[in-house]
Amino acid sequence: MDASADNTLGVIEPQLYQHSEPFALQNGQQLNGYELVFESYGKLNSDRSNAILICHALSGHHHAAGFHSMEDTKPGWWDACIGPGKSIDTDKFFVLSLNNLGGCHGSTGPNSIDPTTGEIFGPNFPNIVVKDWVASQAQLADHLGIKKFVAVVGGSLGGMQAMQWSIDFPERVHAAVLIASAAKLTAQNIAFNEIARQAITTDEDYCAGNYQQFNKNPDKGLMLARMVGHVTYLSEDGMKTKFDREIKSGDFEHGKDVEFQVESYLHHQGRAFTQYFDANTYLLMTRALDYFDPAREFDGDLTRALEKTMAKFLVLSFSTDWRFSPERSQEIVDALVRARKNVASAIIESEHGHDSFLLPIARYTKILGAFLERSQVELNQSSKLQKAQELV
Amino acid sequence: MDASADNTLGVIEPQLYQHSEPFALQNGQQLNGYELVFESYGKLNSDRSNAILICHALSGHHHAAGFHSMEDTKPGWWDACIGPGKSIDTDKFFVLSLNNLGGCHGSTGPNSIDPTTGEIFGPNFPNIVVKDWVASQAQLADHLGIKKFVAVVGGSLGGMQAMQWSIDFPERVHAAVLIASAAKLTAQNIAFNEIARQAITTDEDYCAGNYQQFNKNPDKGLMLARMVGHVTYLSEDGMKTKFDREIKSGDFEHGKDVEFQVESYLHHQGRAFTQYFDANTYLLMTRALDYFDPAREFDGDLTRALEKTMAKFLVLSFSTDWRFSPERSQEIVDALVRARKNVASAIIESEHGHDSFLLPIARYTKILGAFLERSQVELNQSSKLQKAQELV
Numbered sequence: 001m002d003a004s005a006d007n008t009l010g011v012i013e014p015q016l017y018q019h020s021e022p023f024a025l026q027n028g029q030q031l032n033g034y035e036l037v038f039e040s041y042g043k044l045n046s047d048r049s050n051a052i053l054i055c056h057a058l059s060g061h062h063h064a065a066g067f068h069s070m071e072d073t074k075p076g077w078w079d080a081c082i083g084p085g086k087s088i089d090t091d092k093f094f095v096l097s098l099n100n101l102g103g104c105h106g107s108t109g110p111n112s113i114d115p116t117t118g119e120i121f122g123p124n125f126p127n128i129v130v131k132d133w134v135a136s137q138a139q140l141a142d143h144l145g146i147k148k149f150v151a152v153v154g155g156s157l158g159g160m161q162a163m164q165w166s167i168d169f170p171e172r173v174h175a176a177v178l179i180a181s182a183a184k185l186t187a188q189n190i191a192f193n194e195i196a197r198q199a200i201t202t203d204e205d206y207c208a209g210n211y212q213q214f215n216k217n218p219d220k221g222l223m224l225a226r227m228v229g230h231v232t233y234l235s236e237d238g239m240k241t242k243f244d245r246e247i248k249s250g251d252f253e254h255g256k257d258v259e260f261q262v263e264s265y266l267h268h269q270g271r272a273f274t275q276y277f278d279a280n281t282y283l284l285m286t287r288a289l290d291y292f293d294p295a296r297e298f299d300g301d302l303t304r305a306l307e308k309t310m311a312k313f314l315v316l317s318f319s320t321d322w323r324f325s326p327e328r329s330q331e332i333v334d335a336l337v338r339a340r341k342n343v344a345s346a347i348i349e350s351e352h353g354h355d356s357f358l359l360p361i362a363r364y365t366k367i368l369g370a371f372l373e374r375s376q377v378e379l380n381q382s383s384k385l386q387k388a389q390e391l392v
Numbered sequence: 393m394d395a396s397a398d399n400t401l402g403v404i405e406p407q408l409y410q411h412s413e414p415f416a417l418q419n420g421q422q423l424n425g426y427e428l429v430f431e432s433y434g435k436l437n438s439d440r441s442n443a444i445l446i447c448h449a450l451s452g453h454h455h456a457a458g459f460h461s462m463e464d465t466k467p468g469w470w471d472a473c474i475g476p477g478k479s480i481d482t483d484k485f486f487v488l489s490l491n492n493l494g495g496c497h498g499s500t501g502p503n504s505i506d507p508t509t510g511e512i513f514g515p516n517f518p519n520i521v522v523k524d525w526v527a528s529q530a531q532l533a534d535h536l537g538i539k540k541f542v543a544v545v546g547g548s549l550g551g552m553q554a555m556q557w558s559i560d561f562p563e564r565v566h567a568a569v570l571i572a573s574a575a576k577l578t579a580q581n582i583a584f585n586e587i588a589r590q591a592i593t594t595d596e597d598y599c600a601g602n603y604q605q606f607n608k609n610p611d612k613g614l615m616l617a618r619m620v621g622h623v624t625y626l627s628e629d630g631m632k633t634k635f636d637r638e639i640k641s642g643d644f645e646h647g648k649d650v651e652f653q654v655e656s657y658l659h660h661q662g663r664a665f666t667q668y669f670d671a672n673t674y675l676l677m678t679r680a681l682d683y684f685d686p687a688r689e690f691d692g693d694l695t696r697a698l699e700k701t702m703a704k705f706l707v708l709s710f711s712t713d714w715r716f717s718p719e720r721s722q723e724i725v726d727a728l729v730r731a732r733k734n735v736a737s738a739i740i741e742s743e744h745g746h747d748s749f750l751l752p753i754a755r756y757t758k759i760l761g762a763f764l765e766r767s768q769v770e771l772n773q774s775s776k777l778q779k780a781q782e783l784v
Contacts, residue, residue, distance in 0.1 A: 187631035187654040191623045194655045195616060198662075202612040204596050220594040224587060228620070231583045236714075239579035245685065252683065260682065262579040263586045270590075290652065291644065293637065322628075322714075 002067070008075060009041050009066030009083050009090060014106065017098075017140050029126040032115055036140055037062050037106030038098035041082055042090035044144070049379060051146045052088060052372065053137065054078065054097040055154030055161035058229070058285045059277060061105035064097035065090075080360040087369035092376060093150065101136050102128040102284045110280035111212070121280075123209025128284055130157075130292045134164045138172070148172050150375050152311075153368075155179040155357035156324060157285065160292045163306075163332070167294055170310040175375040177368065179316045180357040182328035183302050183335070184293040189323065192232055193286040196225035200279045209280055218279045223270035225282060230269050235320030235353030295335075302335035312342040312378075314371045316364065318356035319349045344371065394459070400467060401433050401458030401475050401482060406498065409490075409532050421518040424507055428532055429454050429498030430490035433474055434482030436536070441775060442768065443538045444480060445529065446470065446489040447546030447553035450621070450677045451669060453497035456489040457482075472752040479761035484768060485542065493528050494520040494676045502672035503604070513672075515601025520676055522549075522684045526556045530564070540564045542767050544703075547571040547749035548716060549677065552684045555698075555724070559686055562702040567767040569706045569760065572713050572749040574720035575694050575727070576685040581715065584624055585678040588617035592671045601672055610671045615662035617674060622661050627712030627745030687727075694727035704734035704770075706763045708756065710748035711741045736763065 003010050017036045024030045039062050044051060054064050056077070065082035067075055082088040082095055099107040102125060110125040141149070152165040152173050159181025166176040185193070200206055203221030207214050234242075243262035250258035298304035313336055317329035326347045336343040348364045350356040356364070395402050409428045416422045431454050436443060446456050448469075457474035459467055474480040474487055491499040494517060502517040533541070544557040544565050551573025558568040577585070592598055595613030599606050626634075635654035642650035690696035705728055709721035718739045728735040740756045742748040748756070 184637060186628055187635040187637065187652070188623060188626075188628045190637070190652050191619075191631065191654050191658055194652075194658060195619050195623065198616055198619065198659075199591065202616070203594075224590055224594070224616070227583075227587050227590065231580060231587065234580075236578055236580045239583065243579040245576060245579065245582070252688070258679075258683065260579070260582050260586075262583050266583055266586060267590075291650065296644070 003070050003072055007083055007085060008079065011069060011072075012039050012041065012063070012066035012076070014039050014062060014068075016106070017143055019136070019139055019143075023136065023139075025126055026129045026131050027127050031101075031108065031126070034101055034108035034136065035106075035112075036098050036101065036108070036136060038096060038140065039063060039066070039076075040097070041065050041095040042093050044094035044146075047383070048145050048147065049150070049383060050092065050376065051094045051096055051141075051144075051149050053141070053149050053152045053165075054082070054088075054095060055133070055137070055152065055158035056097070056100060057154070057156035057158045058289065059273070059282075060158070061103060062097050062099040062107075063105070065095070078358060080358065081365060081368065087365040088153065088372060089369065093372070096140075096144070096146075098137065098140060100128075100133045102281060102288075104278035104281040109278070110209075110284065111278055120212050122212060123280055125280060125284065127287060129288055130160050130164045131168065133161055133288075134168050137161070137165070138169055141172070148174060148379070150379050151175040151177055151372055153177040153179070154181070156181055156354065157289050157292075160289070164292075164294060166309040166311040166313070167305060170308055173309075173311040174379045175314065175371070176309075176311040177314045177316070177371070178329070178332060180318055180321050180324045180329075180354055181315075181332070182324045183295060183332050185290055186328075190290050192228055193290055196228050197283055197286060199224035199228070200283060206279060211279065217274065219271075219274040222274045222277065222279050222282065223267075226273035226277075227266045227270045230266055232323045233354040235322065235351055237320055238351045238353050238355075241351060302331065303338040306335055306339045306341065309339070309341060312375070313344070314368070315343060315345040316357075316367065317345075317347050318353070318364075319347055320351050321354045321356060323354040395462050395464055399475055399477060400471065403461060403464075404431050404433065404455070404458035404468070406431050406454060406460075408498070409535055411528070411531055411535075415528065415531075417518050417524050418521045419519050423493075423500065423518070426493055426500035426528065427498075427504075428490050428493065428500070428528060430488060430532065431455060431458070431468075432489070433457050433487040434485050436486035436538075439775070440537050440539065441542070441771060442484065443486045443488055443533075443536075443541050444764065445533070445541050445544045445557075446474070446480075446487060447525070447529070447544065447550035448489070448492060449546070449548035449550045450681065451665070451674075452550070453495060454489050454491040454499075455497070457487070470750060472750065473757060473760065479757040480545065480764060481761065485764070488532075488536070488538075490529065490532060492520075492525045494673060494680075496670035496673040501670070502601075502676065503670055512604050514604060515672060517672060517676065519679060521680055522552050522556045523560065525553055525680070526560050529553070529557075530561055533564070540566060540771070542771050543567040543569055543764055545569040545571070546573070548573055548746065549681055549684075552681075556684075556686060558701040558703040558705070559697060562700055565701075565703040566771045567706065567763070568701075568703040569708070569763070570721070570724060571708045572710055572716045572721075572746055573707075573724070574716045575687060575724050577682055578720075582682050584620055585682055588620050589675055589678060591616035591620070592675060598671060603671065609666065611663075611666040614666045614669065614671050614674065615659075618665035618669075619658045619662045622658055624715045625746040627714065627743055629712055630743045630745050630747075633743060694723065695730040698727055698731045698733065701731070701733060704767070705736070706760070707735060707737040708749075708759065709737075709739050710745070710756075711739055712743050713746045713748060715746040
């Protein structure tokens with residue numbers, strides 16, 4: 001695939017939203033303004049009623065689709081689903097994708113300069129929770145004049161943001177699409193996140209989070225964190241198909257320096273990650289994952305937490321995803337049903353584990369595409385109805 | 393429980409077997425002799441026909457049952473199953489348990505002095521495979537005058553040794569008990585082991601394996617390795633029951649320094665492990681796990697690998713064990729059935745994941761106990777028959 005192919009968006013230019021007012025965070029601290037880097041695909045229609053917001057996952061960013069230059073060989077992370085004629089169809093929708101607050105791809109985060117000190121925030125960047133992301137995304141939507149999204153869509157941690165949107169801004173979300181997500185992490189999820197954090201913070205080059213000051217980077221810890229992540233993103237069956245016990249190098253018969261293919265793959269993924277991801281952001285994102293639990297302020301009752309939502313929901317999960325298993329999605333569906341909400345759901349057969357949500361799996365992309373198309377029609381009809389009623 | 397309780401073995405004295413002949417290893421190297429530390433529980437009968445060999449798992453050792461002193465509050469690692477009246481009944485059996493070659497609890501291993509250099513072996517200790525362990529265990533059995541075991545029993549990596557025993561010494565194993573084990577690791581298993589190894593070897597205190605020389609220890613890496621291990625030993629359901637999302641400390645509402653119970657548990661387990669386990673041994677043991685694959689020399693055909701075995705088999709697994717899942721045990725059972733071997737098997741319901749094999753779960757201990765009792769009766773009958781035939 002390249003930037004000139006038919007079904008791609010071609011070259012996309014990232015944009016910057018500068019919020020110059022103070023921004024109050026859930027933890028009681030505030031940011032004296034912030035910046036969000038974002039991209040958009042497709043055209044916003046005249047009444048700004050065709051916008052879809054994409055929320056990214058743990059290691060995601062604003063660059064969800066298209067290419068950054070004609071020479072670029074790797075498209076955005078969700079190019080499989082976003083583009084002309086694709087399930088998130090840019091011929092119909094204005095698709096908005098941003099790098100979250102606390103990120104490391106251009107939005108204000110641990111790598112930014114703290115205006116109050118003139119130094120890099122580093123480990124002093126405040127804790128961010130999903131609710132903060134949603135609040136800042138709403139300000140970006142205000143800035144773009146988008147009152148209501150056709151859909152807020154996200155996979156994994158992105159699905160948590162879509163859920164939080166439906167809770168915090170019920171009237172601004174026509175549909176929420178929660179893919180391979182959960183209403184809260186399990187103890188096992190938290191445990192894996194904590195192993196990743198330990199790997200980073202015990203790396204001597206982490207320097208208590210001030211690695212930039214010392215011109216260092218906790219590469220070893222970040223590499224390990226990514227390796228742990230990858231094992232949990234893949235399914236056991238998928239790993240068997242992809243690697244089984246194939247040997248990359250070494251002498252198996254004599255048990256010498258054998259490297260299995262799966263090890264080589266993980267090393268590569270881990271090393272590559274250190275080139276494009278920031279350790280403090282990784283800590284921040286995993287913490288946001290751990291903390292997410294909208295039912296908590298309702299005595300653990302997710303049904304009550306979802307009571308005021310007005311969106312219709314699509315909840316998708318994948319058969320071999322053990323990080324955010326179909327059971328976690330089922331919990332969300334059950335709570336929505338109990339809350340008498342409009343919810344559709346499907347478990348998609350796939351051997352690719354949690355990573356499935358990024359892949360062009362036919363049943364998955366068809367369901368998603370049809371749901372969004374229908375959502376657009378519904379939203380148009382309801383605005384026409386509303387206008388007609390206003391005229392009466 | 394204490395050393396004076398009725399159903400325990402009381403105080404047990406470890407013993408030492410010194411093998412002074414050269415010992416050839418599978419990788420082509422040799423050890424100029426070795427030592428194995430072992431314990432025994434119960435009495436060896438006059439014709440030495442009531443012995444059971446216990447093979448330990450990744451982080452195990454010789455101290456499987458009883459106490460090391462009257463003040464000792466923690467019994468051996470499998471005290472739940474070994475003792476008077478227990479499923480491995482020391483009133484009937486002579487139970488032998490050793491620390492494997494390459495271990496760090498008294499047997500020759502990376503911490504030992506290399507007699508050829510006068511220095512600690514450290515990272516130069518040769519790679520050991522399961523076949524080497526079995527060969528050295530057979531020499532220990534020779535030394536004790538045990539020609540045939542009633543049973544060779546092991547969980548996890550221990551089950552692999554029991555399987556290898558049945559292949560390498562068919563006439564010396566009346567029964568082989570393979571608990572929560574596998575005929576080979578999956579790519580996912582190998583991946584988790586490699587993450588553990590990376591954690592250790594990238595710790596700056598690992599010093600290329602020569603940490604003792606520098607009076608250091610890769611505590612951080614070893615702690616991480618153990619944390620990864622623990623998450624994979626527990627089941628998701630078991631973790632939920634044990635920890636769920638309970639908070640140990642910190643301010644959840646403001647997202648500050650929250651430590652979940654599960655994190656606290658893993659930190660504790662990880663730290664404790666650095667006090668009693670050696671990093672080079674951990675690397676060696678995980679490599680032995682990765683390499684184990686007796687079907688490999690038979691074009692991947694496990695049935696053929698098991699063709700010459702003469703033992704009866706008991707293959708047990710646990711419903712929530714995802715490290716060595718019931719499917720892995722089923723593969724062994726299927727291969728044994730195809731090879732026309734005597735095999736019994738059961739999947740034990742338990743929410744405790746891989747760790748279940750260490751626990752006194754009623755159905756599990758009953759099946760194990762009955763199987764071993766029957767094995768003893770069969771072995772006695774067959775020796776009587778053999779003697780009678782010799783007299784004719």
